[in-house]
Amino acid sequence: MTLAYVFLAFLVMLGMMLAGMPIAVAMVAIGVVGGLVTFGMPLVESMGSVIWASLNQSLLTAIPLFILLGELLLRGGIADRMFYALSIWMNRLPGGLLHTNIASSSLFAATSGSSVATAATIGTLALPTLEKRGYPMGPALGSLAAGGTLGILIPPSVNLLVFGSLANVSVGQLFLAGVIPGIALTMLFSLYLLISQWGKHYGGEEERISFADKLRASKSLVPPLVIFFIVMGSIYAGLATPTESAALGVVTAIFFVWYGGRLNLELLEAVCINSARTTGMVLLVIICALMLNVTVSLTGVAQTLTQWVVAFDLSVLALLLILIVFYILLGMFMDVMSMLVLTVPVAVPIVMAAGIDPIWFGIFIILMCEIGLITPPVGMNLYVVHGVRPSGGDFREVMWGAFPFVIILLLFTFLLIAFPDIALWLPRNMMG
Amino acid sequence: MNGLIRIFSIIFGVIFFSLSFVVSLETLIRKLFNISLGGIDELSGYAVAVAAGLAFSVTLIQRAHIRIDIVTARLSKQKQAFLNWLASVSMAVLGVFCIWLAYGVLGDTVAYGSRAPTVWATPLVYPQAPWFLALLIFCLLSVYFAVQATRLLLRRDTEALNRDFGPRGAKEELREELEDIRHRDEEVVTP
């Protein structure tokens, strides 16, 4: 397999995708054509076993379960209540409610695997109050868009699951690796707001709430925290596999929704439909990526590319810098799930050949996805936050509001490169 | 189509809610009483394989399979319509291709009387038959949509093509998300 053919195939596939063909179709088409040209019919036939064997592999079971968990917490109103509880405590800080955006995004992220749901929910709840109290819209919108990206870094994360299944690394370890970077990034976002909003206070007319009332409202923080600790605690203590922890999370979430008096058939139906839709979307691209992967593996594309990259004799740092540029560019034009399934099977062998830990690389690539979510022109979270603004406005306001957070994400990526243990310490010290 | 979405989603939900309960139960009694039910892994693998086909269909009906619309959004309505038709037909080709592959797998399984290499030694035809059926539904739906799209193309009905076969896009996703939030607002948020 010569390099020229590999690049040609990649360009054709990218072309099909940009022409609006379903991502899944573009991948399989290239896989089939490549397979037919090199190995003929037997290779194409053996893709069938991929559809069976990969679906029927216990790792993938966790994906629908975590999607279901996030949907339950969202549609069950648990996330909404959590936001109100946090906002009561946070409005005294410089920058006030802006911290609520970050903190509740982060806590919401700890229970949900999706960034869009995070940004849409928090945005809808926060923006009317922020506008009413005269907060500057740039930082307000930016913090919402950026806070939403934490959803895919702080576990559970569907994107990390997808990375794990494509790169063949332990999802439990990936989840653990996401915890400290997630917390650190939350604090960096907050620190930036604290500094940039120093001395500014907005909204004098806020109501005084008694301490007792504050405590009472804080009860709403219990369910998301309990679920986070059940899910991550059982993985950390080695009591459960990711699939089992997801199942425990779902059962606990059903209990809380029932306890909150919201468990009814209408809710369950909405949860099922949304989960089925998201699951179908995610699993189809994974299956098709794995079908493409049969051709990629057998024709030795990854080896060819790895040898090509190795021949440049780059330092690890130079390789990572190139990858950062590559992913930022890709992330501008591609949604993050497509970016993951498309690059992981090829990128992981390359970075492993350079001696980079695949667990660390999982966190690195998720940071790249987070940047992709808030960079134009294709930046899902930017659209979402823009869309939930009650009084409308210029899209550029969201874009520029999010820009400082892109810089923070980049700086944090460099920090992660300098201190890999930010990600790797926790999984290494996993119990058992 | 809404009826189909409901039926598939409910089956999907029943599968995964029951799986959650069974897996949780197994995890708890394993920890508390040192008893393993065994075979749960195998069972959950089969559950995902079957549920995935149904989920593909739900996603398909809701036009939520991932497509990139950054370039196409800037094209003329006619070009958009043509590309939407092409996307729909290509999805049908994928559906047919998948069912052809699945037929091969199931055929081999029947011919060899294959069993899972597990303690249960489950004859694989039992989980693979519903798996095949779920993929077949996905395939038939994708072909049905492709036929519809082709009709619209022949009628040169650009507007309908873009409306019914365009990518779902962020706007639509957001609109539904907002509807749900408003709906929740009424019952939940008023403390």
Place this chain on the structure above:
Amino acid sequence: AAPASVRVLGQPVGSGAIQNDLEQPFFENFAERTGVNTQVRYSPVDTSGVSDAEGLRVLRNNLFGIVSLRLSQISGDEPTLLGFDLVGQNPTYEVARQNVDAYLPVADARLQERFNSKLLGVWPAGPQVIFCEPEINGLDDLRGKRVRVYDNILGNFMSGLGAAPVPLSFPETQQGIARGLVDCGVTGPSSANAAGWPEVTSYVYPLPVQMAMNGYAINLNVWNQYTEEEQAQLEAAFNELVDEIWAYSEELFEDASRCNTGGEPCVNGRAYSLTSMEVTEKDLQTVNEAVEATSLPNFIELCDRTNPSCSEDWKATVGANLGL
């Protein structure tokens, strides 16, 4: 004439010394080793994108011309292959070799008929013994314990002892023991050593229950392209490779057994300090009797359904060897 090139599906990279030291070098120097001028493209199964349970299917459709078959993984498609390694039938390397030689023609005929392929040789990964975290002094102590198993026959044997068999894939097992998902696991000492099982277990009970058999098979369309002379050369080369593996497997087994229990010399593995429990006469007998008591009835039930002469053939070959 000889095919210009053949694709080979190998053992997984992570499977250890046999793949690394013997199998891969053999296929990488195929022309020299066989004297047949064919280019080989060797892909270990875990880097190939196909699952190791598909071994026979990708061999039959000639995606791979030669496959290093993992018999217990592919037994779902062809249960006749289980007959190489019923629990208790191969207590020593010597007996195992006799049984393999006797059964090979039976399995070969079956693969020719159903999978259009020829079996060139069968070799053992090595005796599969029991590793436990809680102390065990014999098979009786397995009652109530959760034991990782890798196939149906072993699972039923464990059930028969009162243990709860848990099917786990090999890579998951080390973590599984660490987390208390299972108490014990069955595998070969060198695989256990390579995967760090001694870090999470304290005891090893070196009672060989199975041998973990593997084999080389070639697609008949590929095979028939060779002249008779070339076929003879190939057969000789594969026989030589398989003989080497048999000897190396035994060497590795002894070395790894020493490594795991802190013995000397320890050449191929890491040194650990597991406690090795003395194998009791009674347990040896239990495993011996398991052939007739549990694994043969189990095998008959699985196999005769798809291959009516299956158990008769087994009795005429391996059974006769064992004096059953």
